Amino acid sequence: MTHPLKCFIIDDEPDSRELIKKFVERIPFLTVCGESEDAIDALLQVQKIKPDLVFLDVEMPQINGFEFIRTLNGKCPKIIMITAYAQYALEGFEHQVTDYLVKPVSFERFMKAVNKFMEYFIIVPQILSPTTENSLKTTDISNDHSAKPAKENEFILIKNEKKMIRVAVTDIVMIEAMKDYIKVHLAEKVIITHSTLTKMEQLLPANKFLRISRSCIIRENAISEIDGNEITTINGKKADIGVTYRETVWNTLKTEVNK
CATH class of the missing domain: 2.40.50.1020 (LytTr DNA-binding domain)
Structure with missing residues (x-):
């Protein structure tokens, strides 16, 4: 039996989360393992579930996406940022995010980001963890x-x-x-x-x-x-x-x- 890669969605906009879930459902090797509208709540869930990939919004209440990444202290899964604000792209790549998508996101652009994420597993083979x-x-x-x-x-x-x-x-x-x-x-x-x-x-x-x-x-x-x-x-x-x-x-x- 095969197990798809686990994705977690963090976005305070319900419509945005729903769109990402629909995109993920179209990709056979991805699955949504959780979602949150609150980055602080998501911190605990991400640390517990340990997803392979997080789709992360930038502008959110309490803490923003970059603060979320820094809070994980380097123990962060791969990140694809999805936001309405193009001006944060440079800062996103400074945080070594896999890709930075600007809303509205097409499925074609979404797939390009996912392919970039998947290349990481081939280019940098991963040590097996429990x-x-x-x-x-x-x-x-x-x-x-x-x-x-x-x-x-x-x-x-x-x-x-x-x-x-x-x-x-x-x-x-x-x-x-x-x-x-x-x-x-x-x-x-x-x-x-x-x-x-x-x-x-x-x-x-x-x-x-x-x-x-x-x-x-x-x-x-x-x-x-x-x-x-x-x-x-x-x-x-x-x-x-x-x-x-x-x-x-x-x-x-x-x-x-x-x-």
Whole structure:
């Protein structure tokens, strides 16, 4: 079973909250986990629920949106600000908000902001926390070639049809290219997604994964046997080492053995 990303809405205007809820309902990988017209009340709810994303108004009674962010003392979820006041945009980005939307907001502009939010999970893979351990999320593999690789205990997000699957790097056995798609082999299942091997390679820790051909990447610790130029993985999958990759592959494996 998949679990959509949790969104919390903070806005003192009921019509605005209702519009955001309708937008969220149109996106299969998002769900509204709560809402509030009062930023102070929302502080307690956000700390308890720990949403992945907050849609936050700027001008509100008691404390405004920026004061809300500062009150969380750096323990803030990702923020998309939605307000009628364009003049606050610069201050919004100084607070490192994901995006800043000016009312009235179209669904197209809303989706651009959500896509920007989702890119964060790909470009900066997240360490698993107890509150997100079983979460599965949905998005495209990022086109950003500056993507930072995940650490060994981190996750990447892989889009599969309308679902976004959060996969532990250490669960990946092998990745194969299939024209415009890639096939990600896990220990017990396969995920097919629209992406390229190069994009996926940029997201993986280079010291844990080995490119063995133009069409295949293997996790080093998932190799169970090498017979000539054929590699067998721990789940029985086989792949050939490409001619131009053989020297690099053998040198890397020899180095690992001699450590």
